[in-house]
Amino acid sequence: MKSVYIETYGCQMNEYDSEIVKSILCENDFELTDNPDTASVILLNTCSVRENAHQKVLHRIETLKSLKRQNDNLILGVIGCMAQSLKEELLDDGIGVDLIAGPDTYRRLPGLIRGVEHTGEKAAELKLSRTETYADVFGMQDQGANAWIAVMRGCDNVCTFCVVPQTRGRERSRDPKGIVDEVKQLVDQGFKQVTLLGQNVNSYRFENIDFADLINMVSDIDGIRRIRFTSPHPKDFPTRLIDVIRDNPKACKHIHLPLQAGNDRVLEMMKRTYTSEQFIDLAALIRSEIPGVALTTDIIVGFPTETEDEFQDTLRVVEKVGFDSAFMFKYSERKDTLAQRKYPDDVSEGDKTSRITRLVDMQRRISFERNQAHLGETFEVLVEGRAKKPDQLFGRNDGNKIVVFPDNGASAGEFLNVKINEVTPNTLIGEEV
C-alpha cells in the first residue's frame, strides 16, 4: 500500500477538501501517514489568495526536495487553488513537482498518482466542473470539537481583487440530503458542532431549499448542538436568515461579514456591489435583531489607487460598526484577476504597511472594548483543547470568541460554563462555574 502525507494551506474549505481527498485515497487502497519522511506520496493542498500563500508553499517544496533526493520514488503533488492558478508552470523542471490537481478533480487523484508511479511522467488534472460537489464523499475528519462541511463550491461574484472564482470555478450547491447524512455520521463520531462552508453561503440553493432552510434542516438532527457558517456576502443578506439565526437556538450568534473597504469609490472598483452605508445599515439591523451577536470581518488596505482619505473612510466604518474581530490584509495583486488587468498595484508598500498598522491598532482597541463588556458574564463553552499557557484549556463561546480557563480534565467536544473575569483583545479568561 502506498502511504500518503497531506499538508493543508489556506481556508477552511481547503481543510475540508483535504478530508475529502483522504476519503477518496483511502477508498482506493492508499493509506495515510503523519510522517512526510516515510511517505511515498506527499500532497500539498494549497492556497492562492495572497502572494505570501504562494511563497510559503514554494519554500516548502524547496525543503521537500531533499526528501526526493533520498527517495527517487517519492511523488510530490500540489493540489488545490495554487495548482489551479499556476497550472503547468508548477511542473517546470527544477521546481520538483510531479503532479498537479485542481479542486474539482480529486476523484481522479488515485489514477493520477498511479499514472505518475508507472510512467514516471508528470501529470496534471485541472478541469473545473459546473456540477462536482463531492455530494456522496464524506470528509475524513480528525476528532475534535468542530467538523467542517462544504455546502456549496465555487463563486459567481467578481470581486476584482479575488482569485477564488478562477481557482474554484462556478457556484454550485450540494444536495441537502448528502449534507444531512454527513452531519448524522459526524454526530455518530461524536461531533457536536458543524461549520457550513461556502464562498458565499447566502447563494446556497438546491431546488427549493435555500441557506436558511438548510440551517433548519441541519439543526433538526439530534445531537448537533451548534451550527456555524462562513461566509455570507453583505450584498444579499436575506432578512429570513437573520430571523433563523435569531430564533434557532442551535445557530451560533456570530456572523462573519466581510467589509473589504469603507470607501464607496474603492468598493465600486472592487465590485462588491454595496455601499458603506448599506453595509453599516445591515450591521445595525443584524445587531438590533440578534442581541449579543458577534460580528467579524475581512478588510483589505491598499487596493489600487486607494488614497489616505479613502483609507480613513475604512477606519470610520470600522469604528462605527465596532467589529468583535477582523482579519486584515494588505492588497496582494493576483494573476488573472480583473484588478490585475485593469489597475496597477500602485499603493506603495510603505503606505500599505502604515495603513494596516493603524487599522490593526484600532481594531485591537475595539476588540478589547467589546471583550471588556463580557467581564462577569458566563458563557457556555465548547472545549477545543489545551491552551498555550500551561495548565489551561481553551474553547469557544457561541460568538466564536476564544475562552481560556484552568484545566479541569475536560476533553475536546465537552460543553461547560465559564465565568469571565479577565479579558485581552483576543481572549476571554475565566473559570468554570
Ligand code: SAH
Ligand atoms: N468568499 C469569501 C472570501 C474568501 S478570501 C468571502 O467573500 O467572504 C478571504 C479574504 O481574503 C477576503 O475576504 C479578502 O479580505 C482577502 N483577500 C482576497 N483576495 C485578496 C487579495 N488579492 N489581496 C489581499 N487580500 C485578499
Ligand code: SF4
Ligand atoms: Fe472572492 Fe468575492 Fe467570491 Fe469572496 S465573494 S470568494 S471575495 S470573488
Ligand code: F3S
Ligand atoms: Fe481558500 Fe485560498 Fe483557495 S482562501 S478557496 S484555499 S485561494
